[in-house]
Amino acid sequence: MNIPESVAIIMDGNGRWARSKGMPRTYGHTVGAKNVENICRAADDIGIHYLTIYAFSTENWKRPENEVKTLMSLFLKYLKKCEKDCVENNMRIRLIGDREALSEELRDEIDYVEELSSKYTGLQFTIAINYGSRDEIIRASKKAFNKLISSGKTGDDLTEELFSSCLDTAGIPDPDLLIRTSGEERLSNFLLWQLAYSEFYFTKKPWPAFTKEDLLDAVSEYDRRNRRFGGV
Ligand code: IPE
Ligand code: IPE
Ligand code: MG
Numbered sequence: 001m002n003i004p005e006s007v008a009i010i011m012d013g014n015g016r017w018a019r020s021k022g023m024p025r026t027y028g029h030t031v032g033a034k035n036v037e038n039i040c041r042a043a044d045d046i047g048i049h050y051l052t053i054y055a056f057s058t059e060n061w062k063r064p065e066n067e068v069k070t071l072m073s074l075f076l077k078y079l080k081k082c083e084k085d086c087v088e089n090n091m092r093i094r095l096i097g098d099r100e101a102l103s104e105e106l107r108d109e110i111d112y113v114e115e116l117s118s119k120y121t122g123l124q125f126t127i128a129i130n131y132g133s134r135d136e137i138i139r140a141s142k143k144a145f146n147k148l149i150s151s152g153k154t155g156d157d158l159t160e161e162l163f164s165s166c167l168d169t170a171g172i173p174d175p176d177l178l179i180r181t182s183g184e185e186r187l188s189n190f191l192l193w194q195l196a197y198s199e200f201y202f203t204k205k206p207w208p209a210f211t212k213e214d215l216l217d218a219v220s221e222y223d224r225r226n227r228r229f230g231g232v
Helices: 014-019 026-046 064-089 104-116 134-150 160-165 212-224
Strands: 006-010 051-056 092-096 124-128 177-178 198-201
Touching: 014 026, 014 051, 026 051, 026 064, 104 124, 104 177, 124 160, 134 160, 177 212, 198 212
Parallel strands: 006 051, 006 177, 051 124, 092 124, 177 198
Antiparallel strands: none
16 A cells, blocks of 8 residues: 655644533533544554644634634643653654743743654654644744855745745655545645645544554555656
8 A cells, every 4th residue: 555655644633523412612622632632643554654734823813712722732741741752752843833822831841842852763743733824834934044044045045945944844755645524625724835736634533533454444545546746
């Protein structure tokens, strides 16, 4: 089977899943966060090398204060647990998104696990927190133009390579496969540049119920796709 090297997941449906069980939305986030560990292990077993998940968008700040607070504390708790897990599993962790708006405690923890895991060669796991693709593109544009100006060049010297190297995802191959759970079929501001030639897979399963078998179903569907990249 043709295994995708790089997979991105929009893990959606935590709130509705919890509601369907008569529980508060935040319960869905707790179970959803736990499921990230299962799916990381599954991805690694299957032979996926890069996994990028969407955990919090630049638009998610619109949610009720208690939900945002729960999510932020789950991220911190998750990253602290990763200190041990990434060593045991040879897993590298990176964060994408604008960190400026995150608490100092969370930013320090992100720096710590990124540094701690930077040499690990197993699953290359990336978490998008306070991530919005348009925001990333604007930040990358500023970086790229500043680079050009400081080396005495102009906007005409901008290339796809230079621009890509200024994105948060620099060094992470574009996703071969994008999965979105919970039945929505949209990107919600995720990886607009990077998904240019990715295969899309939508499933009705909500994220807390998404299993290794579901990931395998997505990978088998990917295997059946014919990627042409504009050729014949
Ligand atoms: C995904 O689940 C997690 C985040 C966006 C943080 P949701 O919270 O969006 O759950 P639904 O889509 O409302 O069910
Ligand atoms: C996208 O899910 C963001 C994450 C999964 C983190 P949303 O639930 O926020 O997206 P919309 O609002 O349904 O488009
Ligand atoms: Mg949602």
